[in-house]
Structure formats: C-alpha cells, structure tokens
Amino acid sequence: DLKTTTILVPGKLNPDTLETLEATFRVRRLPSRDPGELSEAERGEIRGIASAGPITAAMMQALPALEIVANFGVGYDGVDTAHAVANGITVTHTPDVLTDEVADTTIGLLLMTVRELPQADRYLRAGRWEAEGPYPLTATTLRGRSIGIMGLGRIGLAIAERLEPFGVSIAYHNRSRREDVPYAYHDSLIGLAGAVDTLIIAAPGGASTDKAVNGKVLEALGPEGVLINIGRGTTVDEPALIEALRAGAIRAAGLDVFEKEPSVPRALIEAPNTVLLPHVASASRHTRKAMGALVVENLTLWFSGAPLASPVPEAAEAGLTKRT
Ligand code: NDP
Numbered sequence: 001d002l003k004t005t006t007i008l009v010p011g012k013l014n015p016d017t018l019e020t021l022e023a024t025f026r027v028r029r030l031p032s033r034d035p036g037e038l039s040e041a042e043r044g045e046i047r048g049i050a051s052a053g054p055i056t057a058a059m060m061q062a063l064p065a066l067e068i069v070a071n072f073g074v075g076y077d078g079v080d081t082a083h084a085v086a087n088g089i090t091v092t093h094t095p096d097v098l099t100d101e102v103a104d105t106t107i108g109l110l111l112m113t114v115r116e117l118p119q120a121d122r123y124l125r126a127g128r129w130e131a132e133g134p135y136p137l138t139a140t141t142l143r144g145r146s147i148g149i150m151g152l153g154r155i156g157l158a159i160a161e162r163l164e165p166f167g168v169s170i171a172y173h174n175r176s177r178r179e180d181v182p183y184a185y186h187d188s189l190i191g192l193a194g195a196v197d198t199l200i201i202a203a204p205g206g207a208s209t210d211k212a213v214n215g216k217v218l219e220a221l222g223p224e225g226v227l228i229n230i231g232r233g234t235t236v237d238e239p240a241l242i243e244a245l246r247a248g249a250i251r252a253a254g255l256d257v258f259e260k261e262p263s264v265p266r267a268l269i270e271a272p273n274t275v276l277l278p279h280v281a282s283a284s285r286h287t288r289k290a291m292g293a294l295v296v297e298n299l300t301l302w303f304s305g306a307p308l309a310s311p312v313p314e315a316a317e318a319g320l321t322k323r324t
Contacts, residue, residue: 005303007048008063013072014052016285017292021050024296035062048299054078060089067323068302070295071312073282074098074154077205077232081314090320091312092298094291095154101287103158105256105280106200106230113254113275114140114198114226140226140251142166148196150189150212151203151231152178159202171196175208189213193220198228205232215240218250225250230281233258242267245274256281 007025009018010033021027028038028046033053035043046063049055052072057080060066071079071093084091112118120135129135145168149156152172160170160183171184173192178185186192189212193199199221203209213227213236221227227250229236238259244250245268252273258264261279268274282288297309307322308315315321 002300002303005047006045007050007299008046010049010051010055010059011053013050014288014292016289017050017072017295020292020296021299024300033059035059038062048302050295050299051079055084056080057083060084060087068092068299070298072291072295075204075232076312077234079312081312085314085318085320088320090302090308090315092295092302092308092310092315093312094294095310097290097294098282098287099154099158101284102155102230102281103162105277105282106155106159106202106228107162109230109254109256109275109277110198110200110226110228111142113228113252114138114142114145116140118275119272140224142168144168145198145226146171146196147198147200148172148186148192149183149200149202150174150192150235151201152181152183153202155230156200156202157181159200168198169196174203190217190220193217193225197222197224198226201227201229201231201235203231203235205234209235211235211237213237213241215244215249218244221250223248223251227253228255229253230256233261238265238268242271245271 002024005025006028007021008028008030010030043063044065047065048068050070055069060083066089069079069084069091074093074095076091076093079091081091116138123135147163147168147170149160149172152174163170171186171192173186173189186195218240241253242265245253254275256277257279268276294310301308302323305323311321
C-alpha cells in the first residue's frame with residue numbers, strides 16, 4: 001500500500017510535486033537534509049527519497065530500508081549513484097520532459113549574451129537612452145557565428161535543432177561520435193573550441209567533465225569567443241573564465257550554472273560582458289510540474305512492482321529497473 005510507504009523529502013521540493021507526492025505516499029520532510037534529526041525508528045521507515053539536491057553515501061547509509069532515490073532533474077551528479085547501485089538502491093531522474101524548456105532558455109541566453117540585451121535593458125531603465133542617446137552598437141552578433149556544443153545529447157540536440165534556422169554552423173564534442181546527426185564531430189573539447197567561436201556546454205557535471213573548460217580551452221575559443229553554460233558550473237574552471245573575460249581572451253559569457261550555487265563570484269557579477277541567470281533553464285511552472293510528475297511516477301511504479309519509467313543509466317545497467 002503506497003499510503004503506508006514513507007518517502008523522505010530532504011530540503012526544498014517544487015510545491016506541485018510535493019502535493020502529488022503527499023496525495024500518493026506518506027511523506028516525511030527534512031528541511032535541514034540532516035538524517036541525524038530523525039529518530040532511529042523514523043529512519044528505519046524511509047523507503048524512498050524524492051529530492052532536488054545532493055544525496056550522499058552518508059545519507060543513504062543512515063536509511064537502512066532505503067530502496068530508491070528519485071532525483072528531481074535530469075542531471076544527477078549530486079546523487080552518489082555508485083554508492084546507491086553498489087548497495088542495491090535504484091536511482092531515477094527526469095529526462096526528456098525538460099529538454100524543450102532548457103533548449104528554449106539556452107537560445108534566449110545566447111541571444112541575450114551576443115546582443116547584450118540585459119545591458120541594453122539596464123541602459124534604458126537607468127534613463128541613459130534619453131540622456132545619452134542610443135545604446136552603443138554591440139561588438140558581437142549571432143551573424144556569422146560558428147557554434148560548438150559540448151554534450152550533444154537530448155538537450156544539446158534540441159539546441160542544435162533550434163539553431164539551424166538561425167543560419168549558423170554547428171559542430172559538437174561528445175566522448176563518442178553520433179551517427180544520426182549531420183554536425184561536425186570533434187573528439188576533443190579543445191579541438192572543438194579551436195574550430196568555433198561560440199561554445200555551448202550542455203554536458204552533465206561530475207568527475208568526467210570537472211573543470212573541462214579551462215584556460216587553454218578558452219584561449220582556443222579565441223578573442224571573439226562566447227561561452228554559454230547551461231550544463232553544470234563544475235564543468236567550467238571559474239577563476240580561468242574570470243581571467244579570460246577580464247583579459248579579453250574571450251568576449252563574453254552567458255551562464256545559468258555556477259561552481260558553488262547560489263554563490264556567484266563578485267568578478268562575474270561586476271564584469272560588463274557576462275549575462276548571469278540563477279539556474280532557471282527548466283524553471284517554468286509547466287516544466288517543473290512535468291518533472292515532478294515523473295518523480296512521483298517512478299516512485300509509484302517502483303513500489304507497485306512495475307518497471308521504472310526513467311532509471312539513470314547506471315541503475316539500468318545494474319538491473320535495478322523493477323522491484324523484486
Ligand atoms: P544526455 O545524457 O542526453 O546528454 C549528455 C551528453 O553529454 C551526451 O551527448 C554525452 O555524450 C555528453 N557527455 C557526457 N559526458 C561527457 C564528457 N565527459 N565529455 C564530453 N561529452 C560528454 O543528457 P541531457 O541532454 O538530458 O542533459 C544534459 C545535462 O544538462 C544534465 O546532465 C544536466 O547537468 C544539465 N541540465 C541543466 C539544466 C539547467 O537548469 N541549467 C536543466 C537540465 C539539464 P557521450 O556519452 O558520448 O560523451
């Protein structure tokens with residue numbers, strides 16, 4: 001019976017999701033994310049987690065009856081999946097339902113960055129249009145740009161498809177080449193950066209991409225370079241980016257994600273050539289509701305003994321796709 005199955009919600013969760021979750025399961029909220037706040041009996045009752053934040057090995061170890069971690073979000077770098085799978089705990093995430101929203105936002109961020117739209121908005125609001133005349137012509141434009149996408153997966157491909165009518169050239173870097181796309185493949189990130197002037201990061205976070213966009217990659221992108229990051233902040237070496245923006249090694253950056261969210265370096269905030277968003281790429285009511293529905297669907301399927309809708313690849317490979 002799902003109503004007697006306890007699901008832990010550490011930290012904050014989207015209100016629509018919480019409502020559906022509470023209608024289906026018994027929910028235990030834990031705003032502090034500290035399982036030490038729960039009694040031993042309470043910890044022993046928890047069989048699932050629904051979470052939008054990090055889930056560490058220590059958290060899982062504190063919950064002896066835990067079977068499933070349902071991550072709110074497609075990126076699950078915050079969940080210690082290796083520990084989960086090694087201990088027979090499955091992990092699910094929310095692919096596909098957010099792809100279009102994130103790709104839409106990326107195009108917006110790209111245009112904002114190359115045409116300095118937030119800066120122009122601030123100029124008008126400060127009364128400078130009337131006082132000083134037109135906003136200065138932008139040095140950058142999307143016209144004639146060559147775009148490189150790091151991470152041509154679900155979201156990266158949706159970005160590429162949206163870029164096609166803009167008449168820009170498109171290339172990509174993944175660890176492996178895709179046979180189903182017409183875009184030029186580069187087997188290294190630095191190779192891609194050297195071949196394009198606009199680099200869009202749509203790859204996952206985690207160890208394999210940690211600080212991959214370093215000073216050398218930015219230098220290869222070049223003085224006309226624009227960096228757009230909607231993947232994970234950890235993929236960019238932030239001090240190297242700050243220095244590249246300051247020194248003119250690249251022109252501008254549009255960022256939705258940061259290394260230590262929600263803290264953003266002063267130097268990025270004060271730079272004239274950055275556009276900064278507070279991790280909002282999927283953050284519409286519509287899309288967050290769809291993500292939440294998938295979280296609850298995975299938990300419901302699991303505890304009903306049916307195959308999961310969207311286990312993470314590591315859990316699928318370990319055969320943790322159905323409760324046995
Ligand atoms: P997919 O798994 O469909 O795509 C990921 C792509 O990245 C794949 O093409 C993969 O190809 C490539 N990739 C993975 N690791 C590396 C690596 N080390 N070097 C180069 N390429 C790599 O995921 P989605 O498109 O659904 O999501 C991508 C990411 O976007 C999420 O993991 C998340 O971090 C981020 N995201 C951010 C959001 C935001 O709010 N800003 C919202 C949603 C997602 P290959 O395996 O061949 O390397």
